[in-house]
Amino acid sequence: MVRVIDRDEVRRLMEQGAQIVDVLPAREYGEDHLPGAVNLPLRKIEAEALRVLDPSRPVVVYCADPG
Amino acid sequence: MYDYGTGILDWKTAGLPVEGTNAQVPRLVDVVRRDVPTCSLGERLGDVRDRVAAAGWDACVVVSPGRVVLGLLRARELQADPQQLVDQVMRPGPSTYRPFVPVAELRGIMSDRNLESSPVTTSDGRLVGLVRRQDVGLGTIDP
Numbered sequence: 001m002v003r004v005i006d007r008d009e010v011r012r013l014m015e016q017g018a019q020i021v022d023v024l025p026a027r028e029y030g031e032d033h034l035p036g037a038v039n040l041p042l043r044k045i046e047a048e049a050l051r052v053l054d055p056s057r058p059v060v061v062y063c064a065d066p067g
Numbered sequence: 068m069y070d071y072g073t074g075i076l077d078w079k080t081a082g083l084p085v086e087g088t089n090a091q092v093p094r095l096v097d098v099v100r101r102d103v104p105t106c107s108l109g110e111r112l113g114d115v116r117d118r119v120a121a122a123g124w125d126a127c128v129v130v131s132p133g134r135v136v137l138g139l140l141r142a143r144e145l146q147a148d149p150q151q152l153v154d155q156v157m158r159p160g161p162s163t164y165r166p167f168v169p170v171a172e173l174r175g176i177m178s179d180r181n182l183e184s185s186p187v188t189t190s191d192g193r194l195v196g197l198v199r200r201q202d203v204g205l206g207t208i209d210p
Binding site for chain 2: 001002003004005006007009010011013018022024029030031032033034035036037058059060061062063064065
C-alpha cells in the first residue's frame, strides 16, 4: 500500500536511510533530482525495481509535481 | 512504499538542495537575504522605520501572522508621514519569486523594471527573504 507523504516526512525518511526514487525521464533526472535519488523512469520501473532497490529499506517515489 | 505527492517542484520551491546539472546554476535561494525586517498591518510607520533603520536596512516586508507577503515598504515608502499606518503606505501585492528561480533571470527582470528589491516566497506566498539589486549583481538605480 502506497502512502502519500509531505516534504517533512521525506526528509525524515531520508535521514533514516530510505531509498529515494525519481520516476521522471533520464534527461529531467540529470538536470536536477533530490539528493541521493536514483532514476527509475516509470516505463522501466517494473523491470528494474527488484534489481536496483533493496526490499528491506523504505522506498520514496516522486515525480515533477502533483499534476 | 511512500509517494512524495507534490514532487520535486515542492522540494525546490522550499529552497532545499538538489543534485544534477541545474544544481550548479546560482539560484535565488543562494543569495536571498533571510534577515529582512518584517512588519504587520496596523503598525505605525514611524515605529517600523526606526526598527528597520536600527537593523541597517532600507526596506521592510509586510507580512500576515503566517508570514504571507502582503506588501512592501521600500526607501520611499518608509520616508512617508510616520503617523500613517503601514497599510496606508505600503506597495500591496508585490511580484514575488520562488527560491529555485535562477539569479540571472531575476537580474534581467530587476534591470528591465528598475526594481530596488524583490521578495522571495514559497509557492503559498510565505516569505523566504528579500533579494536586493546588489545581491544579483546590479548597481543602484539612477535617481
